[in-house]
Amino acid sequence: MGYFSGNQYPVHKYEMVYLTRLEHFNAAHKLYNPGWTREKNEAVFGLCANENWHGHNYDLYVTIKGEPDPDTGFVFDVKRLSDIIKEQVVEKVDHKNLNLDVDFMRDKMCSTENLAIGIWQQLLPHLPAGVQLHAIKLYETPRIYVEYFGNGATGPVAEGQ
Amino acid sequence: MSQREKKVAVYRKEHFNAAHRIFNPAWDDKKNAEVFGKCSNPHYHGHNYELVVKVTGVPDPETGYVMDMKVLSRITAEEVLEKFDHKNLNLDTLYFRDLNPTAEHIAMVIFDLLRARIDPQLDLQIRLYETERNFVEYPA
Numbered sequence: 001m002g003y004f005s006g007n008q009y010p011v012h013k014y015e016m017v018y019l020t021r022l023e024h025f026n027a028a029h030k031l032y033n034p035g036w037t038r039e040k041n042e043a044v045f046g047l048c049a050n051e052n053w054h055g056h057n058y059d060l061y062v063t064i065k066g067e068p069d070p071d072t073g074f075v076f077d078v079k080r081l082s083d084i085i086k087e088q089v090v091e092k093v094d095h096k097n098l099n100l101d102v103d104f105m106r107d108k109m110c111s112t113e114n115l116a117i118g119i120w121q122q123l124l125p126h127l128p129a130g131v132q133l134h135a136i137k138l139y140e141t142p143r144i145y146v147e148y149f150g151n152g153a154t155g156p157v158a159e160g161q
Numbered sequence: 162m163s164q165r166e167k168k169v170a171v172y173r174k175e176h177f178n179a180a181h182r183i184f185n186p187a188w189d190d191k192k193n194a195e196v197f198g199k200c201s202n203p204h205y206h207g208h209n210y211e212l213v214v215k216v217t218g219v220p221d222p223e224t225g226y227v228m229d230m231k232v233l234s235r236i237t238a239e240e241v242l243e244k245f246d247h248k249n250l251n252l253d254t255l256y257f258r259d260l261n262p263t264a265e266h267i268a269m270v271i272f273d274l275l276r277a278r279i280d281p282q283l284d285l286q287i288r289l290y291e292t293e294r295n296f297v298e299y300p301a
Contacts, residue, residue: 026292028180028207028249047247054247055180055207057292095199095206097180141178141209 018134019075020063023085025094028053029110032099053097058115059145060089061137062123066130076131088122112140116148124150168284170217171227175237177246180207181262205249210267211290212241214275218283228283240274264291268299 031048032041041049048054062085066075093102098110104118116138124133139145183200184193193201200206214237218227244254250262256270268289276285290296 024292026206026208028205050247050249050253052249052252053180053205053207054178054249055205055209056178057207057209095202097202097204097206100204101202141176 015067016065017068017075018063018065019078019081020061021078021081021085023060023062023082023090024057025060025090026055026057027093027096027098028055029098030054031109031111033109053099056140058093058112059139060085060119061135061139062119062133063135063137064127065132065134076128084123084126088126089119092122112138112144112146113148116146120148120150168217168219169227170215171230171233173214173216173230173233173237175212175214175234175242176209177212177242178207178209179245179248179250180205181250181257182206183261183263185261205251208291210245211296212237212271213288213290215286215288216279216283217286218280228279233279236275236278240278241271244274264289264295264297265299268297272299 030050030053031045032051033044036044038049038051062081064076064081068075092104096102098105098115102118104122105115108114108118116136119138120133120136123136127133133150135150136148137145138148182202182205183197184203185196188196190201190203214233216228216233220227244256245267248254250257250267257266260266260270268287271289272285272287275287279285286298286300288296288298
């Protein structure tokens, strides 16, 4: 893409813009390693190991990056981004038990770290070509959040990763 | 204004993270889902609850306090946080064995627990945020 000014050669200035959408979900979870004794789980995870679960209001920030389209001014239509996040993530986790009800968390420790990685992997295949996923920022509480930048995988995740 | 009228409201914020399920055990799953929607998911869901305790009274002439906030924080920790934080309200507490743990009922239970520990001359009100957008107050 370029633009002309009189008889000058086309000049393209790449403008990278980061666009973030915030969604919310409320879920139960516990941090409990089934390979350990209850004593070891309580020693390592404290109250978070309660076998009957506890819960959080999670705040999910999904950031994509790209250049604004010259016709729309959008990096990506944020309403479509919201729909994708809701279909691929929120509907699977909202008002659910992360340990029991969520297929992409099965056999994983339900830490906020692993949840952020799982959310990245759920979203990546559903973003259109030209839209790069930049970061997942996930607040477990107002005082605790994690960020995941995909470790270089802004395209489809290769098998085994 | 007389000294008796110079009342001040003091507020203490605390928080706890808990799982719960909203449902009526006398109803079948279909009716629970119709009335309570996702909140009746049988495997529970959860919230970061934000609790605001409001105490109103005349400041003590010797301390300048309506109530020592360190004392209020300790009482709230003992009566509320230790019982509810990182717990499953339906399974881990006695209060919600036969009482649906809606925000309304949780606020009423918290009020009763704190009322018993706070000087009866002081007014007490509980505000409980279930989410940033949904909160209750008791007494209304």
